[in-house]
Amino acid sequence: MFMKKFLLLLLSIAIASSVFSQSASFTATMQKYVAQLDTATNAATIQDMANKFERVALAESKEWLPNYYAALCYVWISFMQKDVTKIDALVDKADALIETAMKINSNESEIFLLKGMSAAARIMVDPMSRGMQYGTLAGSYYDKAIGLNADNPRAYLLKAQSTAYTPEQFGGGPLKAEPMLITALEKFEKDQPSTSILPHWGKDQADKLAAWIADMKKDVTD
Amino acid sequence: MSILQSIPVLFFLFISFFNSSAQTNISGTITDDQGVVVAFANVYIKDSYDGASSNAEGKYSFSTDVSGDALLLVSFLGYETKETPVKLESKPITVDVVIAPSSTTIRTVTINAGSFEASDEKKGVILRPLDIVTTAGANGDIYGAINTLPGTTQVGEDEGLFVRGGAAYETKTIVDGMVVDKPYFSGVPDVPSRGRFSPFNFKGTVFSTGGYSAEYGQALSSALILNTQDFTPATASSLSLMPLAVGGGHLQSWEKTSVGFFANYTNLWLFDWIFGPRIEWTKPYEGFGGSLYGRQKFGEYGLLKAQTDYSYSNVAVNYPDLNDSTQTQKFSMNNSNIYVNTSYKDVLSEKWSFFTGISYSQSVDDMDVSDIVIKQNDQLLQTKLKFTNTLNDDIKISFGGEGWKRDNVSLFDTLSGELQNLYGSGYAETDIYITDNLVTRVGGRFEYASVIDKFNLAPRVSLAYKTGKISQASIAYGQFFQTPENEFLFREESLDYEKATHYIVNYQVMNDEQTLRVEGYWKDYDQLITTPEDSFGNILSVNNTGYGYSRGLDIFWRDKKTFKNTDYWISYSYLDTKRLYRDYPTEATPPFAAAHNLSLVAKYWIAKIRTSVSATYSVTSGRTYYNPNNETFLGDKTPTIHQFNLSGSYIFQIKGNFSVLFFSVSNPLGIDNVYTVRYSDDGTRKEEVKSQFLRTIFVGLFISFNYGN
Numbered sequence: 001m002f003m004k005k006f007l008l009l010l011l012s013i014a015i016a017s018s019v020f021s022q023s024a025s026f027t028a029t030m031q032k033y034v035a036q037l038d039t040a041t042n043a044a045t046i047q048d049m050a051n052k053f054e055r056v057a058l059a060e061s062k063e064w065l066p067n068y069y070a071a072l073c074y075v076w077i078s079f080m081q082k083d084v085t086k087i088d089a090l091v092d093k094a095d096a097l098i099e100t101a102m103k104i105n106s107n108e109s110e111i112f113l114l115k116g117m118s119a120a121a122r123i124m125v126d127p128m129s130r131g132m133q134y135g136t137l138a139g140s141y142y143d144k145a146i147g148l149n150a151d152n153p154r155a156y157l158l159k160a161q162s163t164a165y166t167p168e169q170f171g172g173g174p175l176k177a178e179p180m181l182i183t184a185l186e187k188f189e190k191d192q193p194s195t196s197i198l199p200h201w202g203k204d205q206a207d208k209l210a211a212w213i214a215d216m217k218k219d220v221t222d
Numbered sequence: 223m224s225i226l227q228s229i230p231v232l233f234f235l236f237i238s239f240f241n242s243s244a245q246t247n248i249s250g251t252i253t254d255d256q257g258v259v260v261a262f263a264n265v266y267i268k269d270s271y272d273g274a275s276s277n278a279e280g281k282y283s284f285s286t287d288v289s290g291d292a293l294l295l296v297s298f299l300g301y302e303t304k305e306t307p308v309k310l311e312s313k314p315i316t317v318d319v320v321i322a323p324s325s326t327t328i329r330t331v332t333i334n335a336g337s338f339e340a341s342d343e344k345k346g347v348i349l350r351p352l353d354i355v356t357t358a359g360a361n362g363d364i365y366g367a368i369n370t371l372p373g374t375t376q377v378g379e380d381e382g383l384f385v386r387g388g389a390a391y392e393t394k395t396i397v398d399g400m401v402v403d404k405p406y407f408s409g410v411p412d413v414p415s416r417g418r419f420s421p422f423n424f425k426g427t428v429f430s431t432g433g434y435s436a437e438y439g440q441a442l443s444s445a446l447i448l449n450t451q452d453f454t455p456a457t458a459s460s461l462s463l464m465p466l467a468v469g470g471g472h473l474q475s476w477e478k479t480s481v482g483f484f485a486n487y488t489n490l491w492l493f494d495w496i497f498g499p500r501i502e503w504t505k506p507y508e509g510f511g512g513s514l515y516g517r518q519k520f521g522e523y524g525l526l527k528a529q530t531d532y533s534y535s536n537v538a539v540n541y542p543d544l545n546d547s548t549q550t551q552k553f554s555m556n557n558s559n560i561y562v563n564t565s566y567k568d569v570l571s572e573k574w575s576f577f578t579g580i581s582y583s584q585s586v587d588d589m590d591v592s593d594i595v596i597k598q599n600d601q602l603l604q605t606k607l608k609f610t611n612t613l614n615d616d617i618k619i620s621f622g623g624e625g626w627k628r629d630n631v632s633l634f635d636t637l638s639g640e641l642q643n644l645y646g647s648g649y650a651e652t653d654i655y656i657t658d659n660l661v662t663r664v665g666g667r668f669e670y671a672s673v674i675d676k677f678n679l680a681p682r683v684s685l686a687y688k689t690g691k692i693s694q695a696s697i698a699y700g701q702f703f704q705t706p707e708n709e710f711l712f713r714e715e716s717l718d719y720e721k722a723t724h725y726i727v728n729y730q731v732m733n734d735e736q737t738l739r740v741e742g743y744w745k746d747y748d749q750l751i752t753t754p755e756d757s758f759g760n761i762l763s764v765n766n767t768g769y770g771y772s773r774g775l776d777i778f779w780r781d782k783k784t785f786k787n788t789d790y791w792i793s794y795s796y797l798d799t800k801r802l803y804r805d806y807p808t809e810a811t812p813p814f815a816a817a818h819n820l821s822l823v824a825k826y827w828i829a830k831i832r833t834s835v836s837a838t839y840s841v842t843s844g845r846t847y848y849n850p851n852n853e854t855f856l857g858d859k860t861p862t863i864h865q866f867n868l869s870g871s872y873i874f875q876i877k878g879n880f881s882v883l884f885f886s887v888s889n890p891l892g893i894d895n896v897y898t899v900r901y902s903d904d905g906t907r908k909e910e911v912k913s914q915f916l917r918t919i920f921v922g923l924f925i926s927f928n929y930g931n
Binding site: 047048 | 262264266268269270271272273274275297299300350351352454455456457458475734827832875878879880926928
């Protein structure tokens with residue numbers, strides 16, 4: 001009798017482990033990868049992360065997050081890319097992943113924000129020709145991201161960043177960016193994603209921008 | 223069941239349990255089809271998370287829990303994803319994979335003979351739309367900028383594009399796939415008019431100097447293909463202020479819809495008063511216009527575009543009467559113009575997409591030439607339908623048709639005429655990649671015009687071959703037909719199409735910063751309209767017995783690299799052309815064809831003061847003109863024409879709004895060019911036709927108001 005129960009238990013473990021392994025390992029894998037991404041700094045590591053997230057994305061057709069993260073990696077790589085002729089191909093790849101993420105979740109603030117970032121990435125290819133068009137497009141997606149979630153700190157950060165690095169003559173500059181950044185920093189304080197795999201990046205970038213703005217202000221007063 | 227009996231079952235279960243989670247190690251090297259290792263390729267087992275990126279030596283290694291038959295996938299940006307079947311049996315395996323660049327990456331060869339493309343989106347184009355706006359001397363006019371490209375002859379006294387020995391009527395402007403009947407504002411003789419469309423309206427421009435696609439017809443020489451902006455989810459207002467014109471507009475956008483308007487008013491009175499034209503304007507140019515436009519997205523790919531333009535202008539001028547020095551010729555003109563263009567494009571399936579459009583234009587000219595009243599009312603209604611099928615990676619097919627209804631009413635003093643023409647056309651074309659380095663486009667077009675009751679069939683072929691990493695050679699052949707101009711149809715309807723045959727050879731070397739393009743061509747004209755005259759200048763008949771040829775060489779060099787912050791291009795065209803047409807008694811080089819045309823356009827960006835300056839210098843060798851005292855018809859030539867223009871834009875902000883202060887100086891050196899010479903009928907008096915202003919300075923302010931940023 002005992003043996004029978006034991007066998008049954010063993011059998012159910014065997015079945016359960018194969019059935020549930022996928023979803024249990026989805027969260028575990030994503031937790032591991034997102035943690036790795038949190039500490040990734042160079043383009044090589046981020047490309048490796050992009051591959052990892054894309055593998056998960058291809059295996060999990062109902063999850064937007066792996067697509068989101070893979071796209072985020074490509075956008076970050078394009079920001080780091082010095083050879084501007086390579087940017088469009090990277091952003092095309094990011095846009096395809098964003099599109100997939102959007103089909104799964106059409107009303108996510110973080111995805112619209114990423115769409116804005118991908119538009120902004122294209123400006124560098126030819127700032128003179130593209131600045132107006134893609135700058136406006138990026139801005140409208142950042143606003144859409146805020147519209148969907150007014151507490152998304154990354155949306156304020158991106159607006160602050162793009163304002164800060166826009167020349168004053170074009171309506172930008174550190175002083176103009178400062179209030180947006182303060183809002184971003186406040187929102188980061190309160191930002192408590194319900195799971196550890198939801199987007200939570202940006203705090204360190206916000207701190208860096210704050211330091212840069214403080215520096216610029218010092219220069220002005222000196 | 224006893225324990226002993228259960229043991230085999232237990233054993234089997236354990237085996238299978240452990241076996242299922244036993245790992246297989248896979249390793250190998252990723253190379254491309256040239257044997258070069260590929261780093262960062264994504265190597266993984268299909269439908270699992272298991273995989274790795276290849277390292278700097280192209281090597282990868284990972285373990286997987288998957289067992290049995292599986293697919294090993296290798297993917298990387300710019301390469302085709304490769305699937306390799308593998309057997310996973312807990313034993314380490316080595317799988318080396320070769321991946322090939324994707325067709326879009328390696329197929330950089332494009333059909334380009336005869337065409338110059340300006341686009342923000344595409345790679346490998348020669349111009350950006352912004353280049354058109356910032357070319358000195360063009361003053362923001364599309365046609366002015368196009369005239370700095372090879373293949374054109376600059377004709378100072380008339381508007382239009384005179385391409386490779388062709389007259390202005392041989393070039394057609396096409397907006398969103400449909401021909402624009404009146405692309406220029408109505409003007410007065412000897413003063414070139416501007417184009418009706420602002421370069422800001424377009425996301426892409428293709429200027430074809432010959433050999434163009436079977437999709438387009440009714441142009442013997444050239445097609446200027448303009449594609450309007452798609453949907454942009456931006457809400458913005460704009461204002462432009464100039465001493466001679468004011469304009470303003472607003473664009474409101476929602477998620478899938480945008481609606482905008484633009485209105486402007488122009489009055490050249492102040493300009494004329496300051497710069498003192500050499501023409502006696504009795505009523506300086508005055509005009510106003512407005513546009514309404516909208517975009518609506520449907521689903522993922524569907525896009526509806528609609529646009530309506532209206533403009534009105536009036537002007538009056540006195541010319542000296544060459545035949546009677548005591549008289550002046552009075553000329554006045556009112557014009558109103560309506561232009562409507564609506565189109566829709568969408569995909570039908572993964573492989574099929576379609577485009578459909580309808581456009582309508584009406585232009586009413588009301589002229590008074592020394593008390594003779596001339597009225598002209600031209601209407602054109604067009605419909606178009608086009609299908610495109612991407613059969614596979616190698617073959618794309620496109621076909622479609624057009625239907626036009628053209629109505630022209632003309633009144634000359636007491637004479638009046640009416641013309642109606644129903645025109646239908648169909649075309650089919652296919653692009654085939656024979657190899658990755660060799661692409662061909664084969665197509666044909668048939669047309670029928672009711673006014674002359676004739677059919678035509680025009681074959682078109684082009685071929686492009688990639689000769690090196692950044693170079694390609696191409697050839698093109700095509701036949702082109704054009705219905706005779708109205709002035710002849712009013713007189714005689716039993717005419718045939720005018721015809722041109724193009725042969726083009728092109729070689730191009732291009733990287734991101736430098737372009738060299740050399741193109742040779744031969745163009746045969748046939749069936750041109752001739753109007754033989756008797757000795758009193760009366761037209762005896764109108765027929766299709768004209769002919770001619772054009773041959774030449776066009777060279778284009780653009781360089782953004784050599785000089786810091788400087789972008790310049792040089793165009794040179796050599797042209798040899800003769801024709802017998804219109805009232806020509808013999809074959810002759812027409813006045814709109816210069817043997818040598820050289821343009822140098824340079825743009826310099828001064829980052830420190832956020833100012834871009836541009837200079838254009840062009841040389842046009844002498845053009846022929848008619849001198850009744852010379853026995854050789856069109857045997858005289860004007861002196862060489864030198865033109866030099868400057869312009870600049872200063873970018874700044876007004877209360878946080880993007881602003882551009884634009885200035886241009888036309889002819890700062892005061893070169894007094896003679897564009898052409900006219901004689902009195904008896905040949906005793908002559909007049910040199912020159913630019914109406916010697917020098918001008920023009921200043922404008924453009925402000926864009928952005929909201930919500």
